[in-house]
Amino acid sequence: MSTPIVIGVMVLATFSVRAFSIWLFSGRRLSPLTMRALALVPVAVLSAICGPLIFRPSGNWEIPFGLIEFWAALASMLVARYGMLPSILLGMGVYAIGKLIN
Amino acid sequence: MDISKQSIETSPDSVSAGIRAISPMLLGTAPFGIVFGAFALDMGLGIEGGQAMSLLVFAGSSQFVGANLFGQGASIVVIAVTTLFINLRHTLYGASLGPRLLNAKPSERILMSFFLTDESFAIVSQFKEVRARYYWGAALAMYFNWQVWTFVGLVSGSYLKGLVSLSLGFVMVPAFIAIIVPQLKNAGSFICGISAAGISLIFSDLPNQIGLIIAATVAIIVTLMFEYFMSSNRPDLDRGQE
Numbered sequence: 001m002s003t004p005i006v007i008g009v010m011v012l013a014t015f016s017v018r019a020f021s022i023w024l025f026s027g028r029r030l031s032p033l034t035m036r037a038l039a040l041v042p043v044a045v046l047s048a049i050c051g052p053l054i055f056r057p058s059g060n061w062e063i064p065f066g067l068i069e070f071w072a073a074l075a076s077m078l079v080a081r082y083g084m085l086p087s088i089l090l091g092m093g094v095y096a097i098g099k100l101i102n
Numbered sequence: 103m104d105i106s107k108q109s110i111e112t113s114p115d116s117v118s119a120g121i122r123a124i125s126p127m128l129l130g131t132a133p134f135g136i137v138f139g140a141f142a143l144d145m146g147l148g149i150e151g152g153q154a155m156s157l158l159v160f161a162g163s164s165q166f167v168g169a170n171l172f173g174q175g176a177s178i179v180v181i182a183v184t185t186l187f188i189n190l191r192h193t194l195y196g197a198s199l200g201p202r203l204l205n206a207k208p209s210e211r212i213l214m215s216f217f218l219t220d221e222s223f224a225i226v227s228q229f230k231e232v233r234a235r236y237y238w239g240a241a242l243a244m245y246f247n248w249q250v251w252t253f254v255g256l257v258s259g260s261y262l263k264g265l266v267s268l269s270l271g272f273v274m275v276p277a278f279i280a281i282i283v284p285q286l287k288n289a290g291s292f293i294c295g296i297s298a299a300g301i302s303l304i305f306s307d308l309p310n311q312i313g314l315i316i317a318a319t320v321a322i323i324v325t326l327m328f329e330y331f332m333s334s335n336r337p338d339l340d341r342g343q344e
Contacts, residue, residue, distance in 0.1 A: 001178060003151040009178055010159045010168050013185035014192075018215040021196025022203075026211050030201055036329070037322050041198035042227035043285050044298040044318040044325075045191055046278045049220065051299030051317070052306035053275050059307070069272050076276035080283035084126045087283075091276025092130075 068098030112204070113229040113236040120225070120239020127221045127277050128247040134162055134273065135248050139255020141166065145173030149256045156252040160216065160245060163311070164188045190315050195223040199232065206234040217241035220274070224281045289332075294325040 030038070054073045055064055064070040076091030113119070135156075142152030147169055155165050164185045171181045195218055203211060214237060222241040226232045286292045298321035305313030 001172070001175075003147055003154075003172070005178060006168065006172050006181060007151070007155050007158055009182045010155065010161075010164065010185045013182050014159050014161045014164055014189050015216055017186060017189040018192045018196060018218050019212050021193040022200045022211050022215040022218070023196075023208070025197045025200030026203065026208065028201065033326065035201070037326060038198045038201065039230075040291065040294045040322045040325055041194045041318070042224070043282055043291050043295045044321045045194055045314070046220075046224060046227075046282050047295040047298035048302035048314045048317040048321070050275050050278050050282070051302040052313075053272050054299075055303055056306055057272065069275070072272070073275055073279060076279045077283060080280045084277055084280040087280035088126050088130060088276045091279065092273070095272060095276075 068095055068102065072098065111229065112231040113226060113233050115205075115233040115235055117235050117239035117242075120236040120241070121243045122239075123236075124221060124225050124240040124243050127225070127274070128243060130273050130277055131162070131221065131244070131247060132251045135251025136255035136258075138162065138165055138169070139252045139257075140259040141255075142169045142252075143256055143259035145169045147172060152256045153249070153252060156249055159185075160248065161185075161189060161219070162248070187309075188311050191311065191318070192218060194315075194318060199223065199226065202226075202230060202232050203237065204231050204233050206237075210234065214238075214241065217245055219244060221277075224278060228281065228285070290325050290329045293328055294321050297321040297324050 025038075050073070054069050055067070056062070057067060057069045072091045072095035075094040076087045079086040079090050138156070139152055142155065142165075143149065147155065152169070155169065159165055159168070167188060168181055168185055171184060192215075196215060199218065200211070203214070206214060214234070217238075218241070221244050222237070225240045226237055229236075282295055286295055298317050300317075301320050302313055302317035305316050307313070308316070
């Protein structure tokens, strides 16, 4: 199987999904319920991405207090209201220190 | 730029504001790009193939999986279906972003969708209305950033074999937390975030990030039910107080 074919298929599979929903929902008058559901999408999706990375980083069930990821996320959360940069710096700082100690 | 203090109504109408907003994330994606470059080389895509994948597909996790399947000699159908499933979350992104995009023609919206990633969506998701220039600033900055770091990974791939085995999943978590927390303004959004994170733990073993879609969808439904229940109970409470 050649590389261009693989990339071409991946382009189609990726772009079709991205374009379809933007096209479908653009310029349409949506009900308040749909608008509310869509407003919740960012929190829902980003939380669902973060959950396993914080609480199941190795894929196994573990006690969170022993996880570096848990403490780094907690630190990040505590300063999140001050902006993205402090959150990234503190979260990654705690994570890096934790990894070094372990 | 301090995103949490911005107006949440309408995004700024400038490319540079979009670039500034996403800039903290650019450094965060650098390790991913470098590792992808090294990984693509390891999987036999070559420098041209690896860079072409970043240029044309522009989807981090899909690229990793696609390169991996290619390296293992998987069939084209398997690669197509897997890529499709991994990107299903973009249907939620597109559905959420579509109605909020301002100053964008239909053809421009389709072009915009190509640059829709976790990071660019996270940046624009803070606004009720998103101006096209702001989106382009954030999205293109992330696009060029990804190309640069992929190239670095490709040209220095042989020196970075150890990096490929590193777990870099956590790198973007603090940035996403910084975006989620300011949006937790009421009980509904709080319940949504907690339930999405909790449900995703249960379904995280499912392949191709299906668990993510299930968790987000169930969390939204649970939140809507909660809000409906609360609002339908409120008149009763009011009457009871009368």
